[in-house]
Amino acid sequence: MHFYNIAPVGDNLKSELEKHLNSLTKPVGSLGMLEEIAIRLGLIQQTIKPNINKKRVYVFASDHGITQENVSAYPKEVTREMVNNILMGGAAINVFGRLASAEVLVVDAGVDHDFNKDNLPDTSKLVTKKPGFGTRNFAKEPAMAEKQAIESIEFGCELAEMAAKDNVDVLVIGDMGIGNTTVAAAVCVAAGFQPDEIIDIGTVIDEETLKRKRRVILDGIKLHKPNSKNAIDILQKVGGFCIAEMTGVILKAASLRIPVVLDGFPVTSAAILANMINPNIKGFLFAGHLSKVKGHGVLLKALNLTPILKLDMRLGEGTGGVLALHVMEAATNMIREMATFESAGVSKGNEVV
Amino acid sequence: MHFYNIAPVGDNLKSELEKHLNSLTKPVGSLGMLEEIAIRLGLIQQTIKPNINKKRVYVFASDHGITQENVSAYPKEVTREMVNNILMGGAAINVFGRLASAEVLVVDAGVDHDFNKDNLPDTSKLVTKKPGFGTRNFAKEPAMAEKQAIESIEFGCELAEMAAKDNVDVLVIGDMGIGNTTVAAAVCVAAGFQPDEIIDIGTVIDEETLKRKRRVILDGIKLHKPNSKNAIDILQKVGGFCIAEMTGVILKAASLRIPVVLDGFPVTSAAILANMINPNIKGFLFAGHLSKVKGHGVLLKALNLTPILKLDMRLGEGTGGVLALHVMEAATNMIREMATFESAGVSKGNEVV
Numbered sequence: 001m002h003f004y005n006i007a008p009v010g011d012n013l014k015s016e017l018e019k020h021l022n023s024l025t026k027p028v029g030s031l032g033m034l035e036e037i038a039i040r041l042g043l044i045q046q047t048i049k050p051n052i053n054k055k056r057v058y059v060f061a062s063d064h065g066i067t068q069e070n071v072s073a074y075p076k077e078v079t080r081e082m083v084n085n086i087l088m089g090g091a092a093i094n095v096f097g098r099l100a101s102a103e104v105l106v107v108d109a110g111v112d113h114d115f116n117k118d119n120l121p122d123t124s125k126l127v128t129k130k131p132g133f134g135t136r137n138f139a140k141e142p143a144m145a146e147k148q149a150i151e152s153i154e155f156g157c158e159l160a161e162m163a164a165k166d167n168v169d170v171l172v173i174g175d176m177g178i179g180n181t182t183v184a185a186a187v188c189v190a191a192g193f194q195p196d197e198i199i200d201i202g203t204v205i206d207e208e209t210l211k212r213k214r215r216v217i218l219d220g221i222k223l224h225k226p227n228s229k230n231a232i233d234i235l236q237k238v239g240g241f242c243i244a245e246m247t248g249v250i251l252k253a254a255s256l257r258i259p260v261v262l263d264g265f266p267v268t269s270a271a272i273l274a275n276m277i278n279p280n281i282k283g284f285l286f287a288g289h290l291s292k293v294k295g296h297g298v299l300l301k302a303l304n305l306t307p308i309l310k311l312d313m314r315l316g317e318g319t320g321g322v323l324a325l326h327v328m329e330a331a332t333n334m335i336r337e338m339a340t341f342e343s344a345g346v347s348k349g350n351e352v353v
Numbered sequence: 354m355h356f357y358n359i360a361p362v363g364d365n366l367k368s369e370l371e372k373h374l375n376s377l378t379k380p381v382g383s384l385g386m387l388e389e390i391a392i393r394l395g396l397i398q399q400t401i402k403p404n405i406n407k408k409r410v411y412v413f414a415s416d417h418g419i420t421q422e423n424v425s426a427y428p429k430e431v432t433r434e435m436v437n438n439i440l441m442g443g444a445a446i447n448v449f450g451r452l453a454s455a456e457v458l459v460v461d462a463g464v465d466h467d468f469n470k471d472n473l474p475d476t477s478k479l480v481t482k483k484p485g486f487g488t489r490n491f492a493k494e495p496a497m498a499e500k501q502a503i504e505s506i507e508f509g510c511e512l513a514e515m516a517a518k519d520n521v522d523v524l525v526i527g528d529m530g531i532g533n534t535t536v537a538a539a540v541c542v543a544a545g546f547q548p549d550e551i552i553d554i555g556t557v558i559d560e561e562t563l564k565r566k567r568r569v570i571l572d573g574i575k576l577h578k579p580n581s582k583n584a585i586d587i588l589q590k591v592g593g594f595c596i597a598e599m600t601g602v603i604l605k606a607a608s609l610r611i612p613v614v615l616d617g618f619p620v621t622s623a624a625i626l627a628n629m630i631n632p633n634i635k636g637f638l639f640a641g642h643l644s645k646v647k648g649h650g651v652l653l654k655a656l657n658l659t660p661i662l663k664l665d666m667r668l669g670e671g672t673g674g675v676l677a678l679h680v681m682e683a684a685t686n687m688i689r690e691m692a693t694f695e696s697a698g699v700s701k702g703n704e705v706v
């Protein structure tokens with residue numbers, strides 16, 4: 001793998017950024033998390049005037065063989081149907097993307113369907129990066145070939161490069177696919193997290209289905225014995241194409257110094273794997289929100305990330321990530337546009353800094 | 354007073370709103386707080402397609418005689434200087450207002466200065482509603498005359514009427530003025546809240562100043578003995594012009610069915626008084642954020658409001674309220690723009706509702 005050379009965010013501009021923030025017409029530190037966001041974006045972009053003008057959302061969609069074990073509230077066809085819904089602009093992510101002026105692209109990361117044969121009216125928002133037509137059922141066999149795991153990560157890298165080429169300032173990563181929280185939970189447990197902290201409902205399912213979901217995850221890990229320190233081995237045995245591609249996009253975006261906003265639990269499980277491969281990625285990540293899925297907070301804590309929003313959401317698609325962009329833009333606009341005490345002729349106080 | 358006839362929000366459209374929400378292409382309840390916001394705005398506007406297109410911020414500015422007791426980190430001139438800064442577009446509220454496409458108006462609710470004599474380049478964003486040039490020092494005498502308290506509330510009502518006339522869909526209420534958290538804390542303690550839960554720093558001050566602030570508040574209440582059940586009496590004795598005007602704007606906006614987004618601690622202290630006068634206002638209020646000022650969460654809890662944002666902010670001016678508008682707009686756009694399972698041809702699941 002070629003991810004050992006990601007430079008950390010670094011802090012060579014930090015004192016300059018702090019000094020500028022404290023010159024703005026507001027009590028010192030009074031914008032709380034916005035000040036932290038502004039500083040980190042400044043460090044990433046290496047400027048005291050950071051800007052996240054061009055915003056893109058990648059919604060990763062794929063199918064999961066594990067849905068054969070009846071772990072979800074919805075039939076697997078919904079993955080394909082929701083891709084169409086997103087392409088038509090009717091999903092939640094489209095509504096929030098429009099509001100945030102963020103471009104929403106759907107990545108076919110392995111849906112069990114060939115959209116090219118559908119004669120869709122508009123495929124300009126569909127990016128095809130297919131390592132296969134859904135993974136295999138990890139209750140019976142490894143989810144994918146090692147080759148596919150590596151190919152998926154490479155696809156993710158290509159998506160980060162595409163974003164860089166298009167001058168994207170910030171990427172939101174979202175996930176959609178029936179069965180995705182089952183796979184994400186399997187990945188996290190395989191990576192060493194405690195099952196009780198991690199395994200939960202995604203969409204609302206009954207007790208019986210949740211028990212089955214739990215058993216399927218634990219049995220799958222017992223069967224394949226993934227190496228808890230090896231992201232590729234975990235992905236191959238109990239992972240998903242989406243999670244693998246998201247792992248790749250996070251790694252490559254960090255190496256290209258593009259800030260990445262995480263959405264919910266499946267996305268953050270990919271960040272856990274990316275962090276396993278190279279912990280320097282952490283400085284480029286923002287936690288868009290804390291989802292209502294139990295394990296999400298545990299993963300964010302492991303990555304030392306504080307969620308920007310806490311709205312009790314559990315939808316996915318990147319919805320929590322894209323909503324957080326407004327706060328991040330407020331932070332960058334604040335540092336770029338606010339008057340200073342000097343420029344506005346406002347008296348300084350005797351604040352305790 | 355003429356506030357006894359505020360109709361409650363009511364819930365006659367509630368089941369219809371819930372039914373529509375559950376028909377949209379997302380797992381049931383998966384948008385958490387956004388669904389609650391959409392429902393409440395639908396009930397307020399009496400439609401299943403609520404809209405908060407036209408957004409206005411009133412930033413109430415006034416001076417407080419209590420600053421003579423040396424309770425603030427900044428000199429009192431900063432109130433006037435910050436009004437100028439807001440009129441020039443350089444304050445945090447201007448930056449966030451532009452981002453949210455919200456109009457920002459500064460209300461001179463009693464700054465100790467005559468802005469008309471300043472030959473300001475642009476006063477189109479200044480609304481003059483002056484019951485006086487700053488309140489008196491409540492450490493020595495009542496903060497204002499009863500007549501001024503009533504006049505201030507009436508001014509607030511006029512501002513709500515002006516918003517209705519201008520077809521404003523949602524109002525954000527912000528406050529700015531050196532000494533405002535001291536006055537707001539005095540109002541809350543006078544209204545029966547525990548001093549230890551309420552009295553805190555606003556901008557960062559040292560231990561000695563905080564102790565003085567506490568003593569000034571408690572001594573003022575001991576001196577004037579405001580009636581804890583009488584909002585006018587509290588305002589007159591230890592209140593401020595801003596808080597009185599905000600009390601009025603909240604009452605009148607509720608009677609005109611205009612949703613009001615609260616900002617931080619001083620604004621919420623006005624909501625406490627408005628609630629004392631007529632508790633039917635509560636259904637029209639949204640808590641924009643939870644500020645870092647200690648007592649804010651206590652007041653929100655008393656009003657049974659859940660803050661939309663929690664960003665460790667403590668700036669005021671309406672900044673926390675205006676940032677929350679994006680989430681509220683996302684909620685209304687969601688309910689107006691999302692496809693339904695039927696319209697998008699997405700299969701229904703067997704979710705546990």
